[in-house]
Amino acid sequence: MTGRSVARSARAGRFGYWLALGWSAALLWACDVQPEEAPRVPAPAGAKVLTEHRPLTAASPPSKSVGEDCTTYGRSECVSGICLHVKPQPGAGYFCSQTCRDLEECPEGWRCARLMPGGSEDGVCQPPSSWVSAVASP
Known part of the structure; x- marks a missing residue:
């Protein structure tokens, strides 16, 4: 490998690390929302909605x-x-x-x-x- 490809590989590795860290933080934040706090959007009139x-x-x-x-x-x-x-x-x-x-x-x-x-x-x-x-x- 040349010096340039090693540097590019290292940058890609750091980018992947930060990307994974960002997704993990977003997932943890999303899981922390309580069901009572989630916004409720009313269904359009006459629409069939499947719920639990x-x-x-x-x-x-x-x-x-x-x-x-x-x-x-x-x-x-x-x-x-x-x-x-x-x-x-x-x-x-x-x-x-x-x-x-x-x-x-x-x-x-x-x-x-x-x-x-x-x-x-x-x-x-x-x-x-x-x-x-x-x-x-x-």
């Missing part, structure tokens, strides 16, 4: 069993405290579930799905794709 499903908090103690619909109050209405979203529609397909380690712990026709591969052996009982809201048979 935010269930209400149930006022009464949990009373729903595995397989029952928990769309309105989420996990706060499930006896197990687990409400799964298993349908593609954002506002439908929420069912109470329970933890499991193998298929025998789930209702008939359901499967035991692990939440995190390589993590713990615990999973949750997942309903079949054709499931409609009903108490699941053990």
Whole structure:
């Protein structure tokens, strides 16, 4: 390498360092913004907006069993405290579930799905794709 190419390589290295440092600082600053502080822009009239499903908090103690619909109050209405979203529609397909380690712990026709591969052996009982809201048979 010539002296000129070494100097150019050193400048490129310093530039890359400062660029990475700047992006890291910007990312840290962006992550520090609290959700309450973020500006909210209203949707145009008549526009369909896809948002996350935010269930209400149930006022009464949990009373729903595995397989029952928990769309309105989420996990706060499930006896197990687990409400799964298993349908593609954002506002439908929420069912109470329970933890499991193998298929025998789930209702008939359901499967035991692990939440995190390589993590713990615990999973949750997942309903079949054709499931409609009903108490699941053990």
